[in-house]
Amino acid sequence: MADTINDIDSSPEVLSSAALRRQMFKEFWFYFSENRGAVIGLFVFIALVLVAIFAPLIAPHSPFQQYRDAVLLPPAWLEGGNTSYLLGTDPVGRDILSRLIYGSQYSLFIGVFVTTLSLTSGILIGVIAGYYRGWIDTAIMRLMDIILAFPSLLLALVLVAILGPGLTNGMIAIALVLQPHFVRLTRAAVMAEKTRDYVTAARLAGAGPLRLMFRTILPNCTAPLIVQATLSFSNAILDAAALGFLGMGAQPPAPEWGTMLAEAREFILRAWWVVTFPGLAILITVLAINLMGDGLRDALDPKLKRS
């Protein structure tokens, strides 16, 4: 800690905000890139994003086209395989590779949507609880305790039973279940920052509560929130796939990975490839994001920095 303060003191001139941002990024990248796994995770994730964006260009077939003469073909390298269906075909003759490629769109969209929803609502509620305290805080935190008392997947399952099965309802349910973590983190960070001198100074300078909450305090609470957001991203993908697997998430024929697994379940002992590849896709995606999350935590948590 002492080193960092000295660094700032000894810098020759006051940096412009753009230069400061560049320097912060450079410092962040220094710590992030020290973690080899995190860098690998980042590259895999970027590759996934590219696959999702360019799915129509990359996919050899339509994800919905059923080739009746090519039902349950094994992957191309096995006997009986066909090179035009690299990873084989499913029980109704759809190309598994193409479905996996389009499936990445679902998973990334689920991650982005759920994380954005739970992050923004969680921050909003958490800042209010931490800033105002008192009965608002107590009421909010009790409500969060109640949500956390249920196992997340069970609550999501029941919410989907209320709202009706489907991807949108599944995502809303998962966002609701993940949101208390953001509320707790934000509240704790806001409470810690609120009594600092710079906040008092801003208040004396005439900043209103909204400005204090969101412009003054919030930017200094972002590190744990970013780490939690990556965790939520991977949890959202896992939970949505689990809901799909239980038949309560994305509905067939959508090429969502969990739904693909549910459709393939009865064929597990006859055609291993229809089960193996969608799950592998989920695992690789979630693993890449978790690797990135570990790297982000190392880079953003000053306690762990070895300076």
Added chain:
Amino acid sequence: MFGFLLRRLAVLIPTFIGVSIIAFSFIRLLPGDPVALLSGERVMSPERHAQISAQLGLDRPLVVQYLDYLGGVVTGDFGSSIVSKSPILDQFLALFPATVELSLCAIFLAVIIGIPAGVIAAIKRGSFFDQSLMGIALVGYSMPIFWWGLLLIILFSGILQWTPVSGRISLMYFFPQVTGFMLIDSLLSGQKGAFMSALSHLALPSIVLATIPLAVIARQTRSAMLEVLSEDYVRTARAKGLSPFRVVGVHALRNAMIPVITTIGLQIGVMLAGAILTETIFSWPGIGKWMVDSVFRRDYPVIQGGLLLIAGIIMIVNLIVDLLYGLINPRIRH
């Protein structure tokens, strides 16, 4: 200690009331007529509708209905299933031992593998063992367990034919349920091979359910151990010339276990959520599968009762973990 218990209860009781309000309002939030949903009758005449409504007490004010429901819950009356007409609590109590047996085996596996692995990784920090173990732990943590279960079925039930695909015990064995735990009951029955059959049915589901807790416990043990190993008292113990085994086993491990125990406690909730998937894959007749089946059957009273019972159990387990934590670490009580 007693004051600590009272303080915890003071938080727990309002939370339980909140949980019961959510379970109560759940049926009223559903699209459609609660009378039809709770009775399971889709088409009925207005007279029949009024009759059922009065019978179920749905014509009374909401507050009265809620208090009546809460009164029932406190006395163990959670209502009855639409499908089987049997009381929900009876169904729950019949299925719960299966889930407990599975969860206990899973947590046992996770603890006996996870803690030693984490300790060794911390001692040999940066070694090949440490790096590969943490790599495996991260894969385990990221695992979609429903897929992992299917893979294990392909390998052990399909290719190797070592384990059965589903259920708790082979149908050729039949004996009275004394404890509800198949492992114990099969031993008590004295039938040859029954215990092995129960064990082989339990193996794969336990491994699947243990995967995520195992990864979490190994990671948590490693980081807690690393933190403790750099403390002054550990250096003192080393400087006194104590054997490395004693330093790690007695001085470091005991303090490192404090956060690990909390983690294990928190995994109970994760277990019950994981049981939903694991029990569905292996047709394990526990409460997770019961809930999924009820969602599919639209058996709303069961969903409502099960939700409340499961949340209640998690809250009680968390309370016990809190109390244990207070016993081990007196600082937390204040």
